[in-house]
Structure formats: structure tokens, C-alpha cells
Amino acid sequence: MKEKLVCIGNGMAGVRTLEELLKLDPEKYDITVLGTELYGNYNRILLSPVLAGEKNIDDIILNSQEWYDQNGITLYTGHTVTQINRIKREITSDQDVTIKYDRLLIATGSNPFIIPIPGHNLPGVVSFRDITDVEAMLAASRHGQYAVVIGGGLLGLEAANGLMKQGMDVTVVHLLDTLMERQLDKPAATLLKTSLEQRGIKFLMEAQTAEIIGTEQVTAVRFKDGLEIPANIVVMAVGIRPNTTLAKAAGIYCERGIIVNDTMQTYDPRIYAVGECVQHRGQAYGLVAPLYEQAKVCANHLADMGIARYSGSVVSTRLKVTGIELFSAGDFLGNGKTEEIIFQDPAQGIYKKLVVHNNYIKGAVMYGDTVDSAWYLQLMREQADIGHIRDKLLFGQAYALGSALGGTAASAVTLMSDDTQICGCNGVCKGTIVKTITNEGLTTLEQVRLHTKASASCGSCSHLVEQILAITVKDYHNTAPKKKAMCHCTELSHDEVQTAIKQQHLTSIAQIFDQLAWKNPDGCQVCRPALNYYLLAHFPAEVKDDYQSRFINERVHANIQKDGTYSVVPRMWGGLTNPQELRAIANVVEKFNIPTVKMTGGQRIDLLGVKKTDLPAVWADLNQAGLVSGYAYGKAVRTVKTCVGSEWCRFGTQPAMELGVKLEKMTWGSWTPHKFKMAVSGCPRNCAEVTIKDFGVIGVEAGWEIHVGGNGGIKVRVTDLLCKVTTPEEVLEYCGAFMQLYRENARYLERTAPWIERVGLDYVKQQLVADNDNRQSLFRRFLESQHFAQAEDPWIARALGGLDAHEFKPLKQVTTSEIKVVALPEEEVA
Amino acid sequence: MIQWIEIGHLQDIPRLGARVVTTDWGNIAIFRTAGDEVWALDDRCPHRGGPLSQGIVHGKVVTCPLHNRQINLTDGQVLAPDKGCTHSYPVKVIETGQLLLGIPETYKQALQLT
Ligand SMILES: Cc1cc2nc3c(=O)[nH]c(=O)nc-3n(C[C@H](O)[C@H](O)[C@H](O)COP(=O)(O)OP(=O)(O)OC[C@H]3O[C@@H](n4cnc5c(N)ncnc54)[C@H](O)[C@@H]3O)c2cc1C
Ligand code: SF4
Ligand code: FES
Numbered sequence: 001m002k003e004k005l006v007c008i009g010n011g012m013a014g015v016r017t018l019e020e021l022l023k024l025d026p027e028k029y030d031i032t033v034l035g036t037e038l039y040g041n042y043n044r045i046l047l048s049p050v051l052a053g054e055k056n057i058d059d060i061i062l063n064s065q066e067w068y069d070q071n072g073i074t075l076y077t078g079h080t081v082t083q084i085n086r087i088k089r090e091i092t093s094d095q096d097v098t099i100k101y102d103r104l105l106i107a108t109g110s111n112p113f114i115i116p117i118p119g120h121n122l123p124g125v126v127s128f129r130d131i132t133d134v135e136a137m138l139a140a141s142r143h144g145q146y147a148v149v150i151g152g153g154l155l156g157l158e159a160a161n162g163l164m165k166q167g168m169d170v171t172v173v174h175l176l177d178t179l180m181e182r183q184l185d186k187p188a189a190t191l192l193k194t195s196l197e198q199r200g201i202k203f204l205m206e207a208q209t210a211e212i213i214g215t216e217q218v219t220a221v222r223f224k225d226g227l228e229i230p231a232n233i234v235v236m237a238v239g240i241r242p243n244t245t246l247a248k249a250a251g252i253y254c255e256r257g258i259i260v261n262d263t264m265q266t267y268d269p270r271i272y273a274v275g276e277c278v279q280h281r282g283q284a285y286g287l288v289a290p291l292y293e294q295a296k297v298c299a300n301h302l303a304d305m306g307i308a309r310y311s312g313s314v315v316s317t318r319l320k321v322t323g324i325e326l327f328s329a330g331d332f333l334g335n336g337k338t339e340e341i342i343f344q345d346p347a348q349g350i351y352k353k354l355v356v357h358n359n360y361i362k363g364a365v366m367y368g369d370t371v372d373s374a375w376y377l378q379l380m381r382e383q384a385d386i387g388h389i390r391d392k393l394l395f396g397q398a399y400a401l402g403s404a405l406g407g408t409a410a411s412a413v414t415l416m417s418d419d420t421q422i423c424g425c426n427g428v429c430k431g432t433i434v435k436t437i438t439n440e441g442l443t444t445l446e447q448v449r450l451h452t453k454a455s456a457s458c459g460s461c462s463h464l465v466e467q468i469l470a471i472t473v474k475d476y477h478n479t480a481p482k483k484k485a486m487c488h489c490t491e492l493s494h495d496e497v498q499t500a501i502k503q504q505h506l507t508s509i510a511q512i513f514d515q516l517a518w519k520n521p522d523g524c525q526v527c528r529p530a531l532n533y534y535l536l537a538h539f540p541a542e543v544k545d546d547y548q549s550r551f552i553n554e555r556v557h558a559n560i561q562k563d564g565t566y567s568v569v570p571r572m573w574g575g576l577t578n579p580q581e582l583r584a585i586a587n588v589v590e591k592f593n594i595p596t597v598k599m600t601g602g603q604r605i606d607l608l609g610v611k612k613t614d615l616p617a618v619w620a621d622l623n624q625a626g627l628v629s630g631y632a633y634g635k636a637v638r639t640v641k642t643c644v645g646s647e648w649c650r651f652g653t654q655p656a657m658e659l660g661v662k663l664e665k666m667t668w669g670s671w672t673p674h675k676f677k678m679a680v681s682g683c684p685r686n687c688a689e690v691t692i693k694d695f696g697v698i699g700v701e702a703g704w705e706i707h708v709g710g711n712g713g714i715k716v717r718v719t720d721l722l723c724k725v726t727t728p729e730e731v732l733e734y735c736g737a738f739m740q741l742y743r744e745n746a747r748y749l750e751r752t753a754p755w756i757e758r759v760g761l762d763y764v765k766q767q768l769v770a771d772n773d774n775r776q777s778l779f780r781r782f783l784e785s786q787h788f789a790q791a792e793d794p795w796i797a798r799a800l801g802g803l804d805a806h807e808f809k810p811l812k813q814v815t816t817s818e819i820k821v822v823a824l825p826e827e828e829v830a
Numbered sequence: 831m832i833q834w835i836e837i838g839h840l841q842d843i844p845r846l847g848a849r850v851v852t853t854d855w856g857n858i859a860i861f862r863t864a865g866d867e868v869w870a871l872d873d874r875c876p877h878r879g880g881p882l883s884q885g886i887v888h889g890k891v892v893t894c895p896l897h898n899r900q901i902n903l904t905d906g907q908v909l910a911p912d913k914g915c916t917h918s919y920p921v922k923v924i925e926t927g928q929l930l931l932g933i934p935e936t937y938k939q940a941l942q943l944t
Contacts, residue, residue, distance in 0.1 A: 070897050072878065522846060522864050525886040525893035548846040552884040552895045560895055564881040811849035811860060812837040814931075 002030045005302065006091055006101040008081045008246065010035025012044055013275025013291040014107030015063060020299030022071055028303060032074040032099050034081050034091075039131055040064055040714070045288060045425075045458045048320045051134050051162030057715065058754075065714070084250035086268055103270050103302060106247055106258060110240040110276040110286070115150070119212030125234045128159045137233060141166035144232025148221045150209055152179040154319060156237035157192075160201050161321045163235070171202040171229060173209060173221070183317045183328040187344065188351050188367040195324060195349065204229075242277045242284050257284045262309040264298040274298050280312065287315050288457055289424045314381050316373070316424055318460040327373040330363030330380055331355055338362060343394045352394055359387040372396040374464060378420045413467040422464050425457035430468060437472045445469065487526035489519050494530065494747040501534050507542045508535065509549060523549075530748035533635065536671055537743045540785040547804070553633035556807055557794045558615055566615060567608040569632035570622050571668065574642045574660030574680075575603035584625030588618055601712075602639030602677060604630055616808050619799035628793040631668065635749070637739075638677050640664040641689070645682030645699065652682035654699025659728050663697075666732055669789040670739060670782075673746040673755075678735070691719045694752040695738060697731055700724070704731050708738055708764065709756035717753040720761045723769045737768055737775040740782035832920060832932040840866065840927040848883040848892070851931060858919060858931065859883035861903050863890060869903035870921045870931055876901075876914030 005021075007014045010033050018031060035041075039061075046060040068075045079093040090100045112127030114120055126136045137159070140147065147163040149156045152174030164170045172179075178189040193203060208224040212234055222228045242257035253259050253267040257279030264272050264280075274294040276286055285291060290313035300308035316329035334340055334355040343352040350368035354361055354376065361380045366373055375397040379386060386393055397415050416422075418431025436442065436451050448465055449456040455465045485491050492500070497516065506512050509531050513523065523531070528549035535543040553559055558566035570585065585605055589597055596608035610618055619629075632638060640663050643649065645656025660680040667678075679688040680697045690696030692712035696719055698705045703726035707719035722738070725731060741764065746755040756764060768775050797803045843849045843862040850873055851858045857873035859882050867890070873883045880896035890903045900909040906918035920932035 066897065070877070520889055522888040524888045524891075525898070528886065528888070548844060548887070551886065555884075560881075560884060562878070562896065564879070564884075806842065806844070806849065810852045810857075811842055812851045814835060814837070814851055814853045816854045818835065 003028065003102040004100055005029035005031045005103050005105065006099055007031065007033045007105040007107060008084075008091065009033075009107035009109060009275070009277075010037065010041050010075070010077065011107060011109050011275065012041075012062075012288055013109070013295055014105060015041040016292055016295040017105060017107065017272075017274055017298045017302070018071075018073065019063075020296050021302050024299055024303035024305060026071065029103075030074075031072070032076070033068070034076045034079045034093055034097075034099075036078070036080045037130055037132075038078045038716075040068070040075070040077065042131070043457060044130070045320070047128070047131070047134050048158035048162060049459075051137060051159065052165040052322070053162075054165075054322065057131060081246060084246060084252075084271075086250055086271075089270070101270075103272065105298070105302070106266070106271060106273040106277060107275040108243040108246060108277045110242050112236065113239040113241055114236050115209065115238060117209055117211055119214060119218065120236075122212055122214045122218045123216065124214065124218035124232065125212060125236065128155050128235055128237050129240075133235075137163060137235065138166065140233035141168050145169055146230045147171070147233050147235065148173060148229065148231040149235045149237060150221075151235075151237035151239070152176075152203070152205075153182065153237060153239075154180060154317065156235070157196065158320055159235045159237055161196070161199075163233075164199065164201055168233075169202075170200075171204060172196075173204045173207050173223075175206065175208060177205050179203075180319070180328075183332070183365075184326075184367075185333060185353065185365055188326070188328075188353070188365045191346075191349055191351055191367050192319075192324065192326060196321075240276065240286055242279065244277060247273070247277070255279055262297075262311060263301045263306075264294055264310060265301070272298050272302065280310065283312060285313065285315065287317070289313060289427065290315060292426060292457075314377070316377050318370075318458070320458060320460065325366075325368055325370045327366040327370040328364065329373075329377050330361070332363035332365045334363065341390075341394050354393060356386070356390075359385050359390065361386060374420055374422060374461070375416065377424070378417075381421070413464060414471055422468065423452075423454040423457070423461045426453040428452050428454040433465065433468050434472050437469060443469075443473055486530065487524055489523050489527050490516060492516060497531070498534055498538075498747075501538055505539075506535070507539050508544070509546055525551075533671060533673065533748050537673075537785070540788045554635070555804075556612065556615060557619075557629055557633060557798065558610065558612075559633045561608065563609075564612075565609045566612055567606055567632075568610055568615070568618055568622075569600065569604050569606050569630040570627035571630040571664075572604050573664050574640055574657050576642075576657060576661065577605075581625055581627055584622060584627060588621045591621070592618055594618075600632070600639070603641050604632070604639055606632070613808055613810075616799045616802075616805075619795035623793070623796050623799055629795040635672055635674050636676065637664075637667045637670050637672065638675050640667075641677070641679040641693070643681050643687035645680070647682075649682055649687075651685055652699065653701055654682050654704065656680045656682035656688065656697075656699060659697065659699075659704075659731060662728065662732060663735055666736065666786070667739065669793075670743070670786060671789065672739065672743055673748050674751045676739065676742075676752070692716065693719065694742075695735055702726060704728070706731065706734050706738075709752045709761070711751055711753035713751075715753070717757075720756065722765065733775065733779050734768065736782035737778040738764075740778040740785070741767055743782075743785075744778075831935045833935070834922075834930040834932050837929050837931045840868065840923050840929060842929075843868070846887045848885075848887065850883045857881070857883070859892075860921065860929065860931070861887055861892060863887065863903070866923075868921045868923055868929060870919040871901065871903065871906050872917040872919075874916060875899055876908055876916050877912070882916070 041063045043060040043062050049055040079095050081091050082094050083092045090098050092098045112129045126133045147168040147170045149160045149172045152172050160170045160172045178186055179193050210224045211222045212218055213220040218231050218234050220228050220230050244254040244258050247258045248254050258266055258273045258277050260266055260273050260278045260280050264274055266273050275291045293313055294310055297308040297310040319326045338355050338357045341354045353365045355363040360383050364376045416430050420430045422430050433452055433454050440451055442448055445466055455462045486494050512531055529551055532546045532549040558568050561567055592614050594607045594609055598606045600606050640660045642656045642660035646652035647655055647657050676694045678695045679690040679693040681688040681690045682699045690698050692710040696707040705724050706722045708722045710719035711717040742752055837851050845862055846864055848859050848861045859871050859873040861869045873881050875882055875894040877899045880894040882892050882894055884895045885892040891900050893900050899912050906916040908914040922930050
């Protein structure tokens with residue numbers, strides 16, 4: 001049995017430790033991760049660009065569910081660990097999951113500090129820590145005008161910049177007279193404040209917040225001096241505290257943070273801790289670079305290598321506000337014994353200061369020009385004697401080292417020694433980057449990120465990495481491809497391929513490969529299913545389905561499960577069933593020894609653990625009772641969930657079940673870019689949870705509301721209201737037309753939610769609501785396609801007609817006895 | 831020495847597809863490429879045991895249906911950046927189109943021992 005490792009916290013430090021551990025010894029542990037947040041592991045640092053609208057949440061996911069699956073890690077999202085039982089060696093979550101551990105890793109990060117002034121728990125008061133906070137801020141920016149950010153530190157300023165970019169009127173409130181006082185000295189802070197003011201952010205310095213005002217929601221902020229300013233959202237960014245609650249309760253010794261030694265062990269040697277929750281040699285860190293160093297050391301010990309030690313980190317800071325260059329490291333204020341070397345050019349907005357003691361650099365602040373920051377940090381880390389270049393130091397590396405290249409940025413990179421650290425977050429040196437570029441033949445920034453992790457975290461060293469690319473790769477020009485190729489078989493994007501299929505009227509995969517010069521003769525597992533889908537969606541009457549280009553689920557009309565067995569879901573129109581169907585299901589379960597019977601989220605019955613060879617017989621029995629395939633395996637219409645509607649419910653205003661059945665009968669069998677789910681509720685109480693479906697209908701007094709583009713999966717998205725209609729016939733028409741628009745327009749494997757976000761709700765409204773002719777012609781095309789899609793139920797065809805019989809039978813059965821065992825020649829035995 | 835067992839006909843396997851030979855020691859997947867080459871591997875993905883016979887075949891590679899590891903049909907090696915290897919068997923197609931699966935002596939010996 002493998003040892004069990006449990007990690008509490010699914011954030012940056014915990015998961016990085018696991019990544020490092022998997023590199024050293026992927027087989028050693030059975031790993032479980034629990035995290036409070038509903039999201040997978042993401043790059044917290046990049047929440048600032050998300051807020052500023054420069055990135056979206058999908059861009060900042062570090063490890064998707066797939067990564068956990070591939071590495072055999074069990075992940076519980078939405079679980080907060082509430083207890084560590086050190087005697088029994090187990091942990092318990094708030095959802096009553098108890099897990100045993102042999103070793104435990106605590107990486108609970110920190111909690112934002114909220115000033116307990118009156119009104120601090122009103123809705124609309126948020127911190128800036130996780131995705132939920134960012135979503136709250138984005139929502140506020142859509143509905144309100146005024147934002148107040150309390151705290152003029154790094155986080156507060158990034159929040160203010162983001163909210164301003166979202167169009168809000170932002171005021172930053174700061175207790176002191178210097179912004180980012182823990183990173184900047186007065187002159188630099190003044191330059192920063194001026195430049196932020198020029199961008200439109202307002203500041204209230206030396207202001208003390210007295211009260212947050214509002215009844216149901218914040219409306220204003222009042223200060224000690226009586227001043228009051230309006231606010232639709234208040235962001236508190238005044239500091240963080242290591243999250244030690246859990247560790248403390250378990251009797252693990254904590255001070256400000258959880259105390260760890262140089263091997264990242266707590267006072268209980270089976271329990272390790274990394275990240276913002278720890279305190280090491282008196283120091284707690286709030287940046288990723290040190291956490292990543294800790295992660296490396298911790299992984300080394302978890303893997304029983306036992307050689308690494310953590311001895312603390314020298315940290316540096318940058319502000320992630322596009323267009324503002326700012327850098328700070330070490331002791332930038334200095335004291336009576338240190339000297340300062342300063343360069344100042346207010347006209348250009350440049351300020352540089354180095355704090356020096358006995359010819360060693362102790363700290364640095366730079367504003368406006370930070371090209372040489374990596375070099376100074378390097379000199380500082382190495383405690384290099386700068387005596388001989390002291391007079392030239394401030395003019396930068398190129399100049400100081402007497403370069404003939406003229407001191408441009410590129411030449412500065414050229415002069416860097418191989419062990420100059422380029423990426424602080426991930427600790428990657430220039431030499432490593434250059435070597436990887438050369439060895440692997442890399443040509444883009446993306447590739448360098450993938451292979452070395454350099455600039456993959458906060459991204460502020462991207463320009464340095466690009467410069468290294470430029471000096472390493474001959475004729476490198478920054479041609480970051482704007483479009484994404486479908487797969488490595490072609491340079492064309494999904495959209496380009498779809499256009500070609502339509503315009504050139506291509507009707508087979510072979511034709512596409514030929515006409516569009518595919519690089520691999522059989523394509524691959526990524527493009528073939530997509531192409532097969534596009535062909536069927538555009539030319540349903542002409543195209544022959546390509547069996548071998550379908551994923552196994554669609555090939556055998558059942559869901560493959562982790563052990564290679566399958567699951568089968570019969571269709572239950574609108575979620576309704578009857579005794580005959582239930583009896584048939586019960587009989588099948590007994591007859592074929594099906595181990596698990598489960599209700600799905602879409603109100604259907606799932607039979608799990610069916611052997612592939614049994615599938616045709618299972619279907620035959622179900623078909624006998626009138627049950628047909630539910631397409632739970634396909635990129636297709638899955639279910640129409642309903643409530644009991646006006647047929648039974650005392651609140652119901654419209655017949656939800658009846659309409660649900662009609663919708664399902666019209667749409668079943670349709671192939672779609674991704675799975676497609678529907679629901680119908682009889683009144684606005686919305687018991688069928690319509691607002692997280694691809695297509696949802698809510699009954700109202702005067703008819704029906706149509707909602708589209710919802711998703712309840714990893715990234716929850718609430719539907720947009722498309723329109724209101726009065727009759728069920730109109731609902732059917734809108735449904736067909738919407739599905740057809742999605743079928744023809746979206747990229748393969750794109751759910752309606754991201755599709756609508758990409759093309760915009762306005763586009764969808766224009767196509768469906770504003771343009772009656774267009775809607776009707778989309779609907780006609782949908783029905784025409786259904787004519788082919790509903791030609792037969794795939795189960796019946798296979799169960800009774802013997803279609804694809806070879807799939808379900810072995811080619812041959814061989815037993816050991818058929819093999820004659822012949823003794824090996826003697827010398828080989830010996 | 832290899833013992834050859836007759837397992838069926840080339841036409842029994844669809845192009846870019848696979849069929850399974852069941853044995854007492856587990857399933858063997860027999861693949862057929864677009865160019866009618868035939869390859870045989872243990873039907874277990876080295877990652878977490880996925881049934882390779884159910885994957886999509888392209889070139890001389892099959893993609894495991896569970897988590898998309900790519901396995902080289904010719905030698906059972908998982909393609910980089912992933913690692914791992916699944917056992918591969920010799921197969922040949924004779925003039926009549928009959929398929930012969932080869933069980934190496936060493937393999938038999940090993941079976942006998944367990
Ligand atoms: C907006 C923002 C911008 C930032 N910018 C930068 C930057 O530019 N550069 C930089 O270096 N750093 C930056 N940081 C800091 C950096 O993100 C953190 O230092 C880093 O994420 C800390 O990692 P961690 O794993 O210790 O904590 P986290 O990443 O916070 O992870 C801890 C996780 O544990 C979970 N958890 C807590 N308690 C429990 C429990 N009992 N049970 C289960 N789960 C639990 C939490 O929900 C959380 O997901 C920024 C932070 C923020 C918020
Ligand atoms: S949505 Fe309305 S009609 Fe349907 S069950 Fe709920 S309350 Fe009743
Ligand atoms: S089992 Fe094959 S990729 Fe996971």
C-alpha cells in the first residue's frame with residue numbers, strides 16, 4: 001500500500017509542492033487535496049489582470065481537473081478542513097469527509113484583514129483575495145459607479161487600477177502619506193501617485209475610515225473628519241494574516257504563522273506546512289517566490305530525499321499595473337550607516353535608488369526604468385562587492401561593465417551572466433532559459449513558459465524572457481500567433497476550417513485533409529472528432545458519419561468509466577417515467593448484475609458498471625419496454641429537466657412537464673458542439689434550476705421567458721434572458737433556432753456559456769429575436785437536420801439490427817492451455 | 831522462439847480501429863492502421879489501466895480513451911512528455927489475410943511461473 005499524503009489548501013504553495021513531489025517520486029503517495037474554493041488550482045497573482053480585464057479566469061488556471069486525474073490525485077473542492085486529529089492521523093472536512101494520512105501538508109494561505117469598523121459586514125464590502133472577490137467587484141462595476149479602496153498598498157492599488165479599467169470612479173483611501181510604504185520611499189511613491197492620478201484614480205491620504213454606511217448594501221463611506229463619499233463597493237486591502245486557525249486547534253505550535261524548521265516541518269514531524277500560513281526563522285512571506293522555494297524543499301523531504309534546506313528568501317516586489325514600471329527589494333530605506341546612490345529625472349518620471357553598505361547592495365527602489373532590476377537583485381543576493389563599478393552602477397549593467405553595445409535593454413540581457421535570475425517567482429536563471437531554448441528549439445514566449453516556467457507566474461519578467469529569446473534565436477520576431485490552431489495537424493483555426501467546409505462544400509474528412517493540406521494523413525484524436533461534427537452539422541443530408549473519428553462513448557453509445565466498464569442512461573422524456581419502465585430497468589439491473597444504479601443531475605437513471613460485451617443485450621431488454629438511448633455519452637442533447645409545473649404544483653402558472661416533453665421529443669438525437677442541457681420551470685420559483693442550463697424556459701403569467709447560455713460546471717454561469725414569448729410553439733421555434741445557431745457557429749467542444757461570452761449576447765439576440773426570417777430559417781435547418789439525426793435510435797439499431805456487432809465481441813479467446821510451453825535452451829535458463 | 835496463434839482475419843478489424851483478443855492473463859488489443867499494418871499491445875494503458883483498444887487510432891499511435899495518453903503502437907511506449915510502456919506482441923498477416931499473434935517463449939515461461 002502506498003503512503004497517504006493529504007494536502008490542506010488547493011492554492012499556489014500547496015499544489016506547487018505536489019508538482020515538485022511528482023517530479024521527484026510520482027509513485028510514492030496516494031495524494032488527496034482539499035480546498036475551500038470551488039475552483040481548481042489557479043494563479044492568484046493574476047487576479048489583478050483579470051480584474052483589469054486583461055485576462056480571463058480560464059487564462060489563469062494552473063492545473064485543471066485533468067491534471068489531478070492524470071496524476072491520480074483526489075481533489076475535494078468546496079471542502080474546508082475543520083479538524084486535524086493527530087492521534088488517529090486523520091482530517092475531517094465541513095462536509096463530513098474524513099481522510100487518513102501518513103503525512104500531512106498544511107498550505108492554508110492567509111486571510112485578508114478586515115477592519116472591524118461599523119458596516120464592515122455589509123454586502124458590497126469585499127477583500128481582494130480570490131475569484132469570488134473578483135467576481136463581486138466585476139459585478140459591482142456593471143451595476144454601480146463608485147468604488148472605494150481602503151489601503152494604498154500593492155493589492156489596493158492593483159484593485160483600484162482594475163476597477164478603474166472597468167469604468168468605475170475609484171478613490172483610494174490610505175492611512176499614511178506614502179503609498180506602498182513598505183516597498184517605496186517618498187520620492188518613488190510620489191511619482192507613482194502622480195501617474196495613477198493621471199490615469200484617473202483619486203486619493204485620500206492620511207484619511208481614517210470611521211464607518212461604512214448602508215442598510216442592505218453599501219452606499220457610502222464616512223471618515224473620521226466627517227467627510228462622506230458615495231460607494232457601490234468597498235474593497236478592503238489593508239493586510240493579510242497567516243491562516244493558522246486549523247493548525248492552532250490541532251495543538252501545533254504557532255506564533256504569527258505556523259512555525260516550521262528548515263525542512264518545512266512543524267512541531268509535529270509528520271505535518272509539513274508551506275506558503276503564507278507559515279513562519280520561518282521569524283519571517284512570514286506574502287509573495288510567491290519564497291513559497292515556491294519552500295515548496296521545493298518540502299517536496300524533497302516528502303520524497304524522502306532529505307537533502308534540501310530552506311534558509312529564507314530575499315524578496316522583491318513589482319506592481320502589476322500595465323505601463324507602470326516599479327521595482328523594490330531589500331532594505332530600501334536604509335539607516336544611519338548606509339549610503340544612498342540616487343538618480344532622479346522628474347521630467348521623464350525616472351527615479352532609481354540603491355542602498356549600499358560597505359560596497360554591498362542592501363536594497364533598491366526603481367521607478368520608471370527597471371531594466372536593470374534583475375541585475376541589482378542578483379548582486380544583492382550574491383552579496384557581490386561593487387566597489388570597482390560603484391561610480392557606474394546606477395547607469396546599468398551594460399554601461400557599468402563597459403559594454404560596446406551602448407546600454408540598450410537587449411545588450412543588458414546579453415551581458416547578464418548565466419546565473420542571473422530572470423524569473424523571481426519560479427527561480428529560473430538566464431542560463432537555464434538559454435539552454436532550454438537551444439536544446440528544445442523553442443521559438444515563442446509561450447513555449448519558454450511551458451518548458452521552464454520562466455514568466456509563468458506574475459509575468460513581470462516577460463520582457464526579459466523575450467529579450468533572451470531575441471538574442472538566442474536567430475531572426476526571432478515577436479510573432480505571437482493571434483489565432484490558435486485546431487491541433488498540431490494544421491495551422492488553421494476552428495473558425496477557418498469551418499468556413500472552408502462551408503465555402504468549399506467539403507463533405508468528408510478525407511476531402512478536408514486533402515484540400516486544406518493536413519500535415520498528418522490520419523489527423524489525430526483532437527481534429528477528427530471535431531471535423532466529423534462540423535461535417536454533420538453543415539451537411540446532414542450528404543455526410544456519412546465517420547465511425548472511427550468518434551470518441552469511444554459515441555462509438556458504443558455508452559459512457560466509458562474509469563475501470564473500462566460502461567454506463568447506460570435510458571431517455572425519460574421530460575424526466576417522466578412509469579411502472580413499466582421502472583420494472584424493465586430493475587430487471588436489467590438484476591439480470592446483468594449491474595453494480596450501481598444512480599439518479600443523474602438531469603433527472604434520469606444511470607446504470608453503472610455494465611460490461612461492454614453485455615451492452616447490446618442490456619439495450620435489447622430496455623428497448624423492449626420502450627426505453628431508448630438517452631445520449632448521456634455524447635456531445636448531444638442530454639436532458640430536459642422539469643419541475644411539476646401547473647400540472648401539479650400549487651404555485652405553477654404554466655405546464656412545465658408538458659413543454660419539457662415536447663422540447664425533448666423535438667431535439668433528441670441532435671449532435672451539438674458540446675453537451676447541451678435544457679430545463680423548464682412552471683413559474684419564477686424556478687425549481688428546475690433553469691438558469692444554469694444551455695437553454696432554459698420559465699413559465700410566467702403571460703407566457704414563457706427564454707434563457708440561454710447557462711452552465712453549472714466548473715465555471716458557473718447564470719443564463720442571459722433572451723426574450724419572452726407567449727405560446728409553447730414559439731418556445732419550440734426559439735429552441736430549435738438557438739440550437740441551430742449554436743450548432744453552426746460555435747467551435748467544437750465549446751459550451752454555450754463560453755460561446756455566448758465570445759460572440760456576445762447582442763449577436764445572438766440579433767440573429768434570433770430581431771430577425772424573424774433568420775430565426776425561421778435557422779429553425780427550418782434544425783428540423784431538416786433532425787430528420788436525419790432521429791432516423792433511428794442507436795440502441796435499437798445495435799441491439800436488434802446487429803449494427804457494429806464487431807465492437808462488442810472479442811476477436812478471439814485464447815487460453816493458456818493452447819500455448820505449448822517449450823523449455824528454453826539450457827544456457828538461457830542458467 | 832515464438833509460438834504463433836491464429837486469431838482471425840485482417841478484415842475483422844476496422845481500419846483505424848482495434849479488436850480484442852481475450853486471454854487468461856488479460857486482454858490483448860489488436861490494432862489496424864490506415865495502411866493495413868497490424869500491431870498488438872496489452873490492452874492496458876500504463877497510466878491507469880485504460881483499455882487502449884477503445885481509443886482513437888491515428889498514424890501509428892493510439893490515444894487512450896481515459897486521459898489521452900498517446901501510445902506508440904509499434905513498441906508500446908508512451909509518447910513524450912508522458913512516460914511509461916505497455917507490453918507489445920509480434921503479429922503478422924499471412925497471404926490469405928489471416929492474422930497470427932506471436933507469444934514469445936520467454937513470455938510463456940513467465941506465465942508458467944505465475
Ligand atoms: C490579488 C493578488 C495579487 C497578488 N499579486 C502578487 C504578485 O504580483 N507577486 C507575488 O509574488 N505574489 C502576489 N500575491 C500573493 C500570492 O498570491 C500569495 O503569496 C500566494 O498565493 C500564497 O500561496 P498559498 O498557497 O500560501 O496560499 P493561497 O494561494 O491563498 O492558498 C491557500 C488555499 O487554502 C485554502 N484553505 C484555507 N483554509 C483551508 C481549510 N481549512 N481547508 C481547506 N482549504 C483551506 C484557501 O481557500 C486557499 O485556496 C497576490 C495575491 C493576491 C490576492
Ligand atoms: S417552479 Fe413554480 S411551478 Fe415549478 S415546482 Fe417550483 S413553484 Fe411549482
Ligand atoms: S489510463 Fe490511459 S491515459 Fe490514463
